[in-house]
Amino acid sequence: MTYSIAIDDFHPLDSIKWRLLSYDTVSIKNTYSMKYGMPILFGALCIILFSACPGGKCEHDGFYEFNLPATLSPALNTFRIRDTISISSVFPDDVREVNSGNTYHLEDFKFYPGTSIMKIDSNPAVDGLQFFETLIPETQDYYLQTYSNGDQFLIGEYQYKNNLYTLSFSLIPKTPGLYYIIQATTLYPSGKWQTFPEKCPHIAMEARVTLNEGNDNNIHYLSLSPDTYYNDWILQKPDVRFHKGGGYCFIVAE
Amino acid sequence: MSVKVESERGRFRGAVQNFANVWEWAITIKDNAGAIAGSVFNNIAINYHIWTAQGSQAHRFWGAATANNALHEFHDFAVADGIASPPLHLSIWLSRTRIIGFALMKNFLSASAATDAILNGLLGSAFLASLLDLITGGFVQSTWLNIAAPDVMIGTGFQQSDQLKQLAYHEIAHTSHFVQVGSLYWLDVIEAEVGANGWGNENSDDAGRIAVCESWAEHIGMTYAHRRYPVFNSILLGTWETRLEETTNDSPNHVPIGLHHDLIDSGSEPESEDIRGDAPPSTVNDQVSGFTINQMFSALTSEITTPDEYRIRLINLHLGSTSNTTQQVNDLFNSY
Numbered sequence: 001m002t003y004s005i006a007i008d009d010f011h012p013l014d015s016i017k018w019r020l021l022s023y024d025t026v027s028i029k030n031t032y033s034m035k036y037g038m039p040i041l042f043g044a045l046c047i048i049l050f051s052a053c054p055g056g057k058c059e060h061d062g063f064y065e066f067n068l069p070a071t072l073s074p075a076l077n078t079f080r081i082r083d084t085i086s087i088s089s090v091f092p093d094d095v096r097e098v099n100s101g102n103t104y105h106l107e108d109f110k111f112y113p114g115t116s117i118m119k120i121d122s123n124p125a126v127d128g129l130q131f132f133e134t135l136i137p138e139t140q141d142y143y144l145q146t147y148s149n150g151d152q153f154l155i156g157e158y159q160y161k162n163n164l165y166t167l168s169f170s171l172i173p174k175t176p177g178l179y180y181i182i183q184a185t186t187l188y189p190s191g192k193w194q195t196f197p198e199k200c201p202h203i204a205m206e207a208r209v210t211l212n213e214g215n216d217n218n219i220h221y222l223s224l225s226p227d228t229y230y231n232d233w234i235l236q237k238p239d240v241r242f243h244k245g246g247g248y249c250f251i252v253a254e
Numbered sequence: 255m256s257v258k259v260e261s262e263r264g265r266f267r268g269a270v271q272n273f274a275n276v277w278e279w280a281i282t283i284k285d286n287a288g289a290i291a292g293s294v295f296n297n298i299a300i301n302y303h304i305w306t307a308q309g310s311q312a313h314r315f316w317g318a319a320t321a322n323n324a325l326h327e328f329h330d331f332a333v334a335d336g337i338a339s340p341p342l343h344l345s346i347w348l349s350r351t352r353i354i355g356f357a358l359m360k361n362f363l364s365a366s367a368a369t370d371a372i373l374n375g376l377l378g379s380a381f382l383a384s385l386l387d388l389i390t391g392g393f394v395q396s397t398w399l400n401i402a403a404p405d406v407m408i409g410t411g412f413q414q415s416d417q418l419k420q421l422a423y424h425e426i427a428h429t430s431h432f433v434q435v436g437s438l439y440w441l442d443v444i445e446a447e448v449g450a451n452g453w454g455n456e457n458s459d460d461a462g463r464i465a466v467c468e469s470w471a472e473h474i475g476m477t478y479a480h481r482r483y484p485v486f487n488s489i490l491l492g493t494w495e496t497r498l499e500e501t502t503n504d505s506p507n508h509v510p511i512g513l514h515h516d517l518i519d520s521g522s523e524p525e526s527e528d529i530r531g532d533a534p535p536s537t538v539n540d541q542v543s544g545f546t547i548n549q550m551f552s553a554l555t556s557e558i559t560t561p562d563e564y565r566i567r568l569i570n571l572h573l574g575s576t577s578n579t580t581q582q583v584n585d586l587f588n589s590y
Contacts, residue, residue: 061307061308062306062308062413063413114491114492115491116491116492145524145525146522146524147492147495147496147499147521147522147524148499148519148520148521148522148523148524149495149496149521150521150522151492151493151496153491153492153496155491182490182491184490184491186489186490186491188497188500189497189500189501189526189527189528189529190527190528190529190530190531190532192529193529193530202351202352202353202354202409202411203351203353203411204353204411204412229485229486233486240488244490245490245491
């Protein structure tokens with residue numbers, strides 16, 4: 001006896017829910033209709049095909065997730081208009097990988113840092129970079145990028161010199177409000193396929209930014225936002241949706 | 255009750271571990287989900303949560319469920335965009351370790367033709383050809399293609415739905431393109447990509463064909479990922495659309511990934527760069543907007559084997575229905 005089912009996302013990013021609707025088959029009894037001949041033949045062929053392969057094994061569960069430290073200072077709950085908020089990220093090229101706990105020597109790796117600020121006291125939240133003056137040293141490859149839909153981020157690359165990766169800049173708030181800053185780093189685009197000597201093949205790489213040594217960074221302010229993306233969705237998985245991207249919330253007062 | 259990941263649109267295979275469960279390589283993924291009682295069966299919910307151990311059954315089922323979703327969503331998106339739906343009865347292999355895929359379309363080509371295309375491609379790589387012949391012999395390769403090779407392979411080594419979906423949409427976009435261009439064209443795609451050991455570069459044999467096919471699939475992959483996950487996605491900074499806008503070519507002058515989106519969009523043009531290569535970010539000359547996915551796809555017929563032929567076809571077929579000039583389209587293509 002078979003029914004048709006569809007698969008719906010139970011949640012957009014972490015699990016899948018099946019329910020009876022219109023696709024695919026569910027057998028309402030365990031059935032053992034597997035034909036044994038093909039798997040046996042196939043298995044034999046696989047042994048022939050792969051028996052000459054080298055036996056070297058490279059194991060790494062999940063992605064490589066490199067941990068990049070950063071600091072937002074002063075780490076206040078509330079800033080005043082015309083205060084200076086400094087962001088810096090300086091770390092040696094021996095970089096810790098979170099999932100294995102190993103440290104890898106990543107020489108002149110392409111890490112792409114980026115900064116987004118959202119003003120989250122309205123629904124929907126609005127792009128917040130326009131409410132800040134940015135002060136970026138000339139030595140830094142970091143600039144304002146505007147996309148076709150109007151989104152704006154600061155993006156660029158870390159400066160790599162004397163075995164150190166360096167990024168530093170400052171923000172000066174101009175307008176009161178509740179803000180959420182993201183100080184993330186990606187390997188996309190041209191860092192996507194880069195490699196390092198110990199890298200297992202076919203394993204993807206990511207970066208996480210640990211801001212202020214992993215403090216809570218006022219994450220509770222997200223609940224003050226009327227926008228459900230901030231007051232609900234991010235808070236469901238705070239590590240991957242807030243802390244991994246170097247999240248920090250603050251208020252700007254007059 | 256068991257859940258079998260199979261429909262008229264496609265069936266999914268994939269194994270856990272390495273050779274310990276080798277029979278799983280050949281059979282459709284099935285989860286014996288437990289016993290149920292009663293006479294009415296509606297809305298039976300089974301959740302497949304994200305995996306923690308790579309190669310586990312949890313990983314296998316999550317990958318199958320997510321890729322299956324992608325296949326059904328692609329059918330819906332294809333209808334909405336007016337592009338060819340993927341062929342029915344796709345055989346899809348899910349790899350637990352990979353983050354790449356391919357669309358061999360084996361069941362829609364003869365196995366001997368597919369073998370020939372692969373071997374012809376390998377002729378460009380004498381060492382590999384010799385090695386494969388030494389290890390397996392042509393007979394085994396042909397037999398393997400006959401009984402086991404899938405139409406599509408999708409790597410499921412991701413830990414976020416939108417990332418796996420982007421790859422799945424990319425590979426399924428190839429199957430949709432295959433419906434339009436046919437078997438002979440696709441054999442040339444296989445030969446070119448095997449010979450180039452992937453996407454190759456601007457000097458690879460038949461590089462234009464690779465550029466057309468892969469840029470289109472990547473455009474569709476990222477566009478559909480953005481459509482499905484416009485806000486709630488795993489990209490910490492931006493969206494799949496902004497990521498597409500940040501991309502020029504795969505490698506210098508080869509596989510113009512951002513081109514198709516630039517034919518559609520208007521507004522500010524951000525800096526973009528090649529995925530492989532050392533060229534610094536730059537801004538393409540994009541004064542073009544208003545082309546549609548339907549128009550672009552309709553131009554990608556079997557006669558189109560280079561981006562330049564694509565440009566001419568687009569101008570001839572669809573420029574008149576937009577507000578763009580020939581010069582603007584030429585300038586955009588020349589930026590890539």
